[in-house]
Amino acid sequence: MVKPADRYKSGVMPYAKMGYWDADYVPKDTDVIACFRITPQDGVDPIEAAAAVAGESSTATWTVVWTDRLTACDHYRAKAYRVDPVPGIPGQYFSYIAYELDLFEEDSIANLTASIIGNVFGFKPLKALRLEDMRIPVAYLKTFQGPATGIVVERERLDKFGRPLLGATTKPKLGLSGKNYGRVVYEALKGGLDFVKDDENINSQPFMGWRDRFLYCMEAVNKASAATGEIKGHYLNVTAGTVENMYERAEFAKQLGSCIIMIDLVIGYSSIQSMAKWARKNDMILHLHRAGHGTYTRQKSHGVSFRVIAKWMRMAGVDHIHAGTVVGKLEGDPNVIKGIYSVCRDSFTKKNLEQGIFFDQDWAGLRKMMPVASGGIHAGQMHQLIEYLGEDVVLQFGGGTIGHPMGIQAGATANRVALETMVKARNEGKDIWNEGPQILADAAKWCAPLRAALDTWKDVTFNYESTDTADFVPTATPA
Amino acid sequence: MKITQGTFSFLPDLTDAEIGMQINYALKQGWAIGVEYTDDPHPRNFYWEMWGNPMFDLRDAAGVMVEVLACRKAHSKLYVRVNAFDSTLGFESTRLSFIVNRPKDEPGFLLRRTEVSGRQIQYTTESYATRAPEGRRYE
Numbered sequence: 001m002v003k004p005a006d007r008y009k010s011g012v013m014p015y016a017k018m019g020y021w022d023a024d025y026v027p028k029d030t031d032v033i034a035c036f037r038i039t040p041q042d043g044v045d046p047i048e049a050a051a052a053v054a055g056e057s058s059t060a061t062w063t064v065v066w067t068d069r070l071t072a073c074d075h076y077r078a079k080a081y082r083v084d085p086v087p088g089i090p091g092q093y094f095s096y097i098a099y100e101l102d103l104f105e106e107d108s109i110a111n112l113t114a115s116i117i118g119n120v121f122g123f124k125p126l127k128a129l130r131l132e133d134m135r136i137p138v139a140y141l142k143t144f145q146g147p148a149t150g151i152v153v154e155r156e157r158l159d160k161f162g163r164p165l166l167g168a169t170t171k172p173k174l175g176l177s178g179k180n181y182g183r184v185v186y187e188a189l190k191g192g193l194d195f196v197k198d199d200e201n202i203n204s205q206p207f208m209g210w211r212d213r214f215l216y217c218m219e220a221v222n223k224a225s226a227a228t229g230e231i232k233g234h235y236l237n238v239t240a241g242t243v244e245n246m247y248e249r250a251e252f253a254k255q256l257g258s259c260i261i262m263i264d265l266v267i268g269y270s271s272i273q274s275m276a277k278w279a280r281k282n283d284m285i286l287h288l289h290r291a292g293h294g295t296y297t298r299q300k301s302h303g304v305s306f307r308v309i310a311k312w313m314r315m316a317g318v319d320h321i322h323a324g325t326v327v328g329k330l331e332g333d334p335n336v337i338k339g340i341y342s343v344c345r346d347s348f349t350k351k352n353l354e355q356g357i358f359f360d361q362d363w364a365g366l367r368k369m370m371p372v373a374s375g376g377i378h379a380g381q382m383h384q385l386i387e388y389l390g391e392d393v394v395l396q397f398g399g400g401t402i403g404h405p406m407g408i409q410a411g412a413t414a415n416r417v418a419l420e421t422m423v424k425a426r427n428e429g430k431d432i433w434n435e436g437p438q439i440l441a442d443a444a445k446w447c448a449p450l451r452a453a454l455d456t457w458k459d460v461t462f463n464y465e466s467t468d469t470a471d472f473v474p475t476a477t478p479a
Numbered sequence: 480m481k482i483t484q485g486t487f488s489f490l491p492d493l494t495d496a497e498i499g500m501q502i503n504y505a506l507k508q509g510w511a512i513g514v515e516y517t518d519d520p521h522p523r524n525f526y527w528e529m530w531g532n533p534m535f536d537l538r539d540a541a542g543v544m545v546e547v548l549a550c551r552k553a554h555s556k557l558y559v560r561v562n563a564f565d566s567t568l569g570f571e572s573t574r575l576s577f578i579v580n581r582p583k584d585e586p587g588f589l590l591r592r593t594e595v596s597g598r599q600i601q602y603t604t605e606s607y608a609t610r611a612p613e614g615r616r617y618e
Contacts, residue, residue, distance in 0.1 A: 152570060159523075161574055161576045219600065229483060229522050230522055368569070416489045428501075
């Protein structure tokens, strides 16, 4: 036992000795737990590095301060309690750190993240640092609203069940006038899509002001709805330079009868929470485009894994989140994507190291978030998409709808027929993973748009190595 | 026009055998089947008439099919759909819903535009079928 007088003598002391390392610590049910991947500088002991992360992300500074003695400082110190080498990657370690609940303000992602990913990511003794996963205690979760609408209520409002939803992003992303833009929306919705989407960088530019876009898009939505007898929607992007402007745009979307609005991740966590509260209050579905995330989620050595961002966004209260396609043009290892989809849709997520899930997570009744698969996917991959991504997902075929050789309506129809055909076959007990291409080919015999889609994109695949992969491989259990 | 509500509306009408397979799938998931019909397919008409309660205790696809056929016979000129209800915690909602009967001619919907202030338009969708009184639609 160190004497207090020695412990608090002015000077520098290893973080581990300051109380930020405790190998015997057993996390409480109410602790926030984080798993970091740490890459210490050469010669830095991993345990000291883990303790430093715990210290810098909670109460510590670089030197001893006597003012600690005015507080219940043991209570507030985060505790690193476990350090494991990363399998197969020398020099990297998974460190587990527990944070007392009193460190955090209720209902504030900003406060949570200011600690967990605050100063600590620039800390010199580490070459790199990555937040891999977090366990959010039920006690803390219960202070958050969660998704404004949630998967179940969204489906009931839209009256669409039993199949993934279908969407597309209007292309070209930039440059269309409001009137031309609405044309794309109408064609795609009438052809069979449930949703069309603004892209992340469509806000209010010289070529198209936001009010114009909203007015034409709602004409398209309502016209398509009357033409098909289905509820349709267009994600009106309300992203703007200030929250006040976003409220104004959201109010206008509501006045026009839109069922859904959209925001970008780059607006920041507090703005997202504000918009989620607005959406809950105004019966609006809230779509989140994860613009910007690739800057910090993709590299395995440094940053924040997307599964953590997904957890924060479910707490913050969005209804839709782009979460990967596996087969499309954007980053996505199948196992890692499965893990992220679980974070979005589970009531209870079980620890699964192969999928990058380091902790059991009880979601405490928080509503579920609809994952969105978007980016370089087409009708010919329908069997793979359903097999990988399941049913509660929005499949977005932008180019695959608008670039169809027979036109946008035909493109939408091709996707919808491929989708319904595949769901029907799966329900009938067919082995869609293996028979998928044949099932699509058979449907293409009576559906010319599907035939054309299959012919156009038959050879398109994006087979590149994923950078963000899980570090644990399945091991055979001895019999 | 053809109303495209429901899980399989873009496919050719399901045969009885195909309907049976979907029912079988739903029962295997532990879901309960309910049959509903309506003479007003407005997209926001959420409450079609129930052909009895959902059949929680009927776990046999052939037995369920008898009810589907009976409803279809009694309301051959109307829309009939099969719903599957999941009572699992976290779902507790419809999990599958598909149309198994529709009128020969589907009149569709009128989109009414009311021009309000500025360039704003208020949209209302109206089923043409509901212009005739109940019981005399689709005749």
